[in-house]
Amino acid sequence: MRRLIEFVVRFKNYITLSTLVVMSFALMSVGNLSQLGGFRAVIVGSIGWMQSLFAWIPNPVALKSENVALRELNLQLAVESARSRQSMVENSTLRKMLELPQYTDYTLIAADVVGKTTTQLRNYATINKGTKDGVREGMSCITDAGLVGIVIGASQHYAVLQLLINRDTRVSAKDQRTRVDGIIQWEGENFLVLKDVPRAYDVQAGDLILTSSYSARYPANIVIGRVVDVGDESNSLFRRIVVEAAVNFATLEQLFVVDTRSSSERAELERLTDERQRQRSTP
Amino acid sequence: MALNFDVQRSHLMATPSLRFILYAVVALILAVIHVVFLGYISVSSVTPDLLLLFTVWVALVEGQFTGMVAGFLCGLLFDVVSADVLGANALAKTLAGFTAGYFWREGFAMVTIGHYRYLMIVAIAGVIHNLVYYLLYVQPMQIDFLMFFLKYGVATTLYSTVAAVFPMLYVNRRRDQ
Missing domain, CATH: 1.20.5 (Single alpha-helices involved in coiled-coils or other helix-helix interfaces)
Known part of the structure; x- marks a missing residue:
C-alpha cells in the first residue's frame, strides 16, 4: 500500500x-454542445445578450470591406434590375402558358447578427431572434446573396447559427446549368468544395451552385455560390470543384431565417425505407 | 528583493483558496472577453488565445500539476462559451499547461514571467496547443493538415506570443517598483 x-x-x-x-x-x-440541451440555451442567451450590448462598436476592417462589397452589389443590382424587369414579363407569360405551379412562398423572419465567432475558425453567428419569434433549431438562414447556414440552437431571444463556412456543414447541392448533384463542404476561407461529382460530368467555372431539393434541411434553389475552379482529384474518379460562397460572411449583419418545416410525411417515408433496407440486409 | 514581489506580498495571494477563486474569476472574464471582444482585433480570423496565456501563467506560478488542471478547466470553459466541440480545447490546453509546467521554478515565477523567457514558453506551449487543436479540428475535413497548421496554427501562436508581451511588461514593471 x-x-x-x-x-x-x-x-x-x-x-x-x-x-x-x-x-x-x-x-x-x-459530441457537441447541442446535447447539453437547456444548459446550452442559457449559454447562448447570455453570450448573445453580451454580444448585443457591444454590437454598436464599429469594426473598421469589416466596415471597409462592407463598403466595397456594397458598391459592387450596387453596380450589379443596377444591371440586374434592368434585366429582371424584362424577365418578369417573360416569366409571367411562360408560367401561364405552361401552367407551372407557383413557387411556395417561405415565411421569412428578419434578424440582426449580434455576434460572430469567426475567430480561430469557429464559424458561428448569434442572431437577435429566438424561440419567441418562431425561430427553431434546424431552420436555415439566407440573405439576398444566398445561403448563410442553419440554426443549431435557440433560446427565447437569441439563436446560434452554424455558418456555411463551418467544418461540420454538408449541403446537398446542384449545378444550375447542368443539374449535376454533389455535396457542398467547407475547406477554409470563403471557399467551398462541391464533392462527389464524377469526372465525366459537365461542370464549368462560372456555373451557379444552388441547394438541391434532395435536402430535407435546406430549402431548394437557394444560391450557395459560383464555381471558380474545376480540376481533377488525384487518384480519384471525382472532380475537385471549388465554389466561392455567394455570401460575404465577414460583413454579415442582417439575414432572414427561413421558416421551413420539413414534411413529416417525407421524413416518415424515408425513415421507414431505411428501416426496411436494414431489415433486408440483416441475415 | 525581486523575489519578494512574488505571491507572498498580499494576503489574497498568500491564501491558496482565495487565489484559486481569483484564478476562476479571471478565467471566466478572459473567456467572455475572447468571445465578445476579440473579433475587433482579429487579423484574417486569427486572434490571440488569452486563455492559453493564462494557463501558462498559472503553470509558471503554481507548477505543472495546477497548470494542467487549470488548462483543462480553461479549455472546457472556452469550449462551452465558444460553442465548440466539448473537450477539444480542454485537451489542447491541458497539454499546454503540462508543457509550461516544465519551466516552473519555485519562488521564481515572477522572474520568469517578467523575462523574455515567458514569451518563449508561450510560443512553445502555443505550438503544442495548436498542433493538437488543429489536428482534431481538421479531422472531419479532407484537407492537408500541415498546410492548415502552417496557415492558422503558426499565425495564432505568433499572435498569442505578441499578446504575451503585455503581461511580461506588466510584471517586469511591477517588479522594478
Whole structure:
C-alpha cells in the first residue's frame, strides 16, 4: 500500500495528465454542445445578450470591406434590375402558358447578427431572434446573396447559427446549368468544395451552385455560390470543384431565417425505407 | 528583493483558496472577453488565445500539476462559451499547461514571467496547443493538415506570443517598483 502511495505521489503529474486526456476524449465522444440541451440555451442567451450590448462598436476592417462589397452589389443590382424587369414579363407569360405551379412562398423572419465567432475558425453567428419569434433549431438562414447556414440552437431571444463556412456543414447541392448533384463542404476561407461529382460530368467555372431539393434541411434553389475552379482529384474518379460562397460572411449583419418545416410525411417515408433496407440486409 | 514581489506580498495571494477563486474569476472574464471582444482585433480570423496565456501563467506560478488542471478547466470553459466541440480545447490546453509546467521554478515565477523567457514558453506551449487543436479540428475535413497548421496554427501562436508581451511588461514593471 505504501509503495502504491509512493508511486502515485511520484508520478502524480503523469497520472493527472493521462486522466485529463482521457476525460477530454470522453467529452469529445459525447459530441457537441447541442446535447447539453437547456444548459446550452442559457449559454447562448447570455453570450448573445453580451454580444448585443457591444454590437454598436464599429469594426473598421469589416466596415471597409462592407463598403466595397456594397458598391459592387450596387453596380450589379443596377444591371440586374434592368434585366429582371424584362424577365418578369417573360416569366409571367411562360408560367401561364405552361401552367407551372407557383413557387411556395417561405415565411421569412428578419434578424440582426449580434455576434460572430469567426475567430480561430469557429464559424458561428448569434442572431437577435429566438424561440419567441418562431425561430427553431434546424431552420436555415439566407440573405439576398444566398445561403448563410442553419440554426443549431435557440433560446427565447437569441439563436446560434452554424455558418456555411463551418467544418461540420454538408449541403446537398446542384449545378444550375447542368443539374449535376454533389455535396457542398467547407475547406477554409470563403471557399467551398462541391464533392462527389464524377469526372465525366459537365461542370464549368462560372456555373451557379444552388441547394438541391434532395435536402430535407435546406430549402431548394437557394444560391450557395459560383464555381471558380474545376480540376481533377488525384487518384480519384471525382472532380475537385471549388465554389466561392455567394455570401460575404465577414460583413454579415442582417439575414432572414427561413421558416421551413420539413414534411413529416417525407421524413416518415424515408425513415421507414431505411428501416426496411436494414431489415433486408440483416441475415 | 525581486523575489519578494512574488505571491507572498498580499494576503489574497498568500491564501491558496482565495487565489484559486481569483484564478476562476479571471478565467471566466478572459473567456467572455475572447468571445465578445476579440473579433475587433482579429487579423484574417486569427486572434490571440488569452486563455492559453493564462494557463501558462498559472503553470509558471503554481507548477505543472495546477497548470494542467487549470488548462483543462480553461479549455472546457472556452469550449462551452465558444460553442465548440466539448473537450477539444480542454485537451489542447491541458497539454499546454503540462508543457509550461516544465519551466516552473519555485519562488521564481515572477522572474520568469517578467523575462523574455515567458514569451518563449508561450510560443512553445502555443505550438503544442495548436498542433493538437488543429489536428482534431481538421479531422472531419479532407484537407492537408500541415498546410492548415502552417496557415492558422503558426499565425495564432505568433499572435498569442505578441499578446504575451503585455503581461511580461506588466510584471517586469511591477517588479522594478
